[in-house]
Amino acid sequence: xxxNSHTRASQKRSFATKSYERHLRASSASSETSLDLxxxxxxxxxxxxxxxxxxxxxxxxxxxxxxxxRVAVLIQRVRQTCLSKGSHGIQDLGIMFRHLDIDYNxxxxxxxxxxxxKDYGMSCSDIDLNILFCHLDKDGSGGxxxxxxxxxxxxxxxxxxxxxxxxxxxxxDSGENGTIDMDEIRVVYAANARRxxxxxxxxxxEEQTLRHFLDSLDTPGSPDGKVTRQEFMNYYAGVSVTxxxxxxxxxxxxxxxxxxxxxxxxxxxxxxxx
Numbered sequence: 001x002x003x004n005s006h007t008r009a010s011q012k013r014s015f016a017t018k019s020y021e022r023h024l025r026a027s028s029a030s031s032e033t034s035l036d037l038x039x040x041x042x043x044x045x046x047x048x049x050x051x052x053x054x055x056x057x058x059x060x061x062x063x064x065x066x067x068x069x070r071v072a073v074l075i076q077r078v079r080q081t082c083l084s085k086g087s088h089g090i091q092d093l094g095i096m097f098r099h100l101d102i103d104y105n106x107x108x109x110x111x112x113x114x115x116x117x118k119d120y121g122m123s124c125s126d127i128d129l130n131i132l133f134c135h136l137d138k139d140g141s142g143g144x145x146x147x148x149x150x151x152x153x154x155x156x157x158x159x160x161x162x163x164x165x166x167x168x169x170x171x172x173d174s175g176e177n178g179t180i181d182m183d184e185i186r187v188v189y190a191a192n193a194r195r196x197x198x199x200x201x202x203x204x205x206e207e208q209t210l211r212h213f214l215d216s217l218d219t220p221g222s223p224d225g226k227v228t229r230q231e232f233m234n235y236y237a238g239v240s241v242t243x244x245x246x247x248x249x250x251x252x253x254x255x256x257x258x259x260x261x262x263x264x265x266x267x268x269x270x271x272x273x274x
Contacts, residue, residue, distance in 0.1 A: 067131070074124070074132045079153050081122045083241055090153050090238055091216075093120055097146060107143030151230065154237040164250050165236045168257040169229050179226040185214050188257050 082089035096116050097108055110133050117124060124132075136144045136152060157165075172180045172188050193199060193209040204212070215223040217235045236253075243249040254261060 070128070070131055071135045074128055075152055077124075078117065078122060078132075079155060081117075081120065082153065083155065083238075090150065090155075091235070093153070094146075094150055096120065097149070107141075108146060108149060109143055113144065147230065150234055154234050155241050157237055157240050158246060160246055161236075161240055161249055162233070164253045164259070165233055166229070167259055168253050169232045171257055171259060173229075179228055180214075180217070180232065181226050182210060182214055185210055189213060192256060 078093075079090070082093050085092065093116070096119065097112065110129070113133055114124075114126075114129055117129075133144065136149055138145075138148070169180070172184050174184050174187065189210060190206065193206050193213065196204065196209045198204040199206060199209045214225065214227065217227045217232055218224065240249060243252065250262065253259065
C-alpha cells in the first residue's frame with residue numbers, strides 16, 4: 001500500500017466524528033420538528049437533533065465505536081503476542097523495528113509493520129493491519145512514530161504501580177533533567193550490580209554490569225546512554241506483567257532503588273482507594 005493510500009485512509013479515520021459534528025451543526029440551524037427515538041424532543045451537548053439527521057448521527061457514532069473497539073482488540077492481540085514471549089517481549093519487538101530504522105527517523109511504514117509482526121509470529125489481515133496502522137499514524141504521514149507505538153503496546157498498570165515507578169525515576173534522576181545517565185544509575189544501583197551473577201563470576205566488570213542494566217532500560221535496539229521517564233515506564237510495565245501482587249511489586253521497586261518504605265497508613269489508604 002502506498003504512502004498516499006495510507007494518508008487518505010488516515011484522513012478518513014475521523015470521518016464519523018466530523019460527520020457527527022456536521023449533523024449537529026445542521027440540526028441546530030434547522031427549523032424542522034425535533035424528534036428523538038421516542039418521537040419526543042431530544043438534544044445532545046445542548047444542540048437539537050432533528051429527525052432528518054438522527055439516523056445518520058447514530059450510524060456515525062456506531063461506526064466510530066466499532067472502529068475504536070476493533071483498534072483496541074488489535075492492540076491487545078499484538079501486546080499479548082509479545083507478552084507470551086516473556087516480560088521483555090515488547091522490548092524485543094521494539095528491537096526488531098529499530099533494526100529497520102537505518103536513517104534513525106524513528107518511523108515505521110505499513111510494510112515494515114506487516115513484515116515484522118509476521119516475523120514475530122502474529123498473523124493479521126491487511127484490513128486489520130490498515131485499521132491499526134491508520135490509528136497509530138496520527139499525522140497521516142504514512143509512518144508510525146516508534147515511541148508512540150511502544151507506548152500503545154505498553155500494558156496497562158494500576159495507579160499504585162505507576163506511582164512507585166515515577167517515584168523511583170525521580171530518585172535516580174538526581175539532576176532533575178528528565179533523563180537518567182550512567183553516573184546516576186551508579187549511585188543507586190552499584191550494590192545490586194555487585195550481586196549480579198556475571199559480576200560475581202568475573203565475566204563482567206562493575207561498569208559492564210551497570211551498562212547492561214542502563215541499556216535494558218533504554219530504547220530497545222538503540223540505546224543512547226540516557227533513559228527518559230517514558231522509557232523507564234515502558235520497561236517496568238513489562239516487568240509489572242510478571243508480578244501479580246501489587247505489594248510485592250512496590251516492595252521490589254523500593255528495594256532496587258532504595259526508596260523509603262511505605263507506612264501502614266499509606267498502604268491502608270491505597271487499599272481503600274482501590
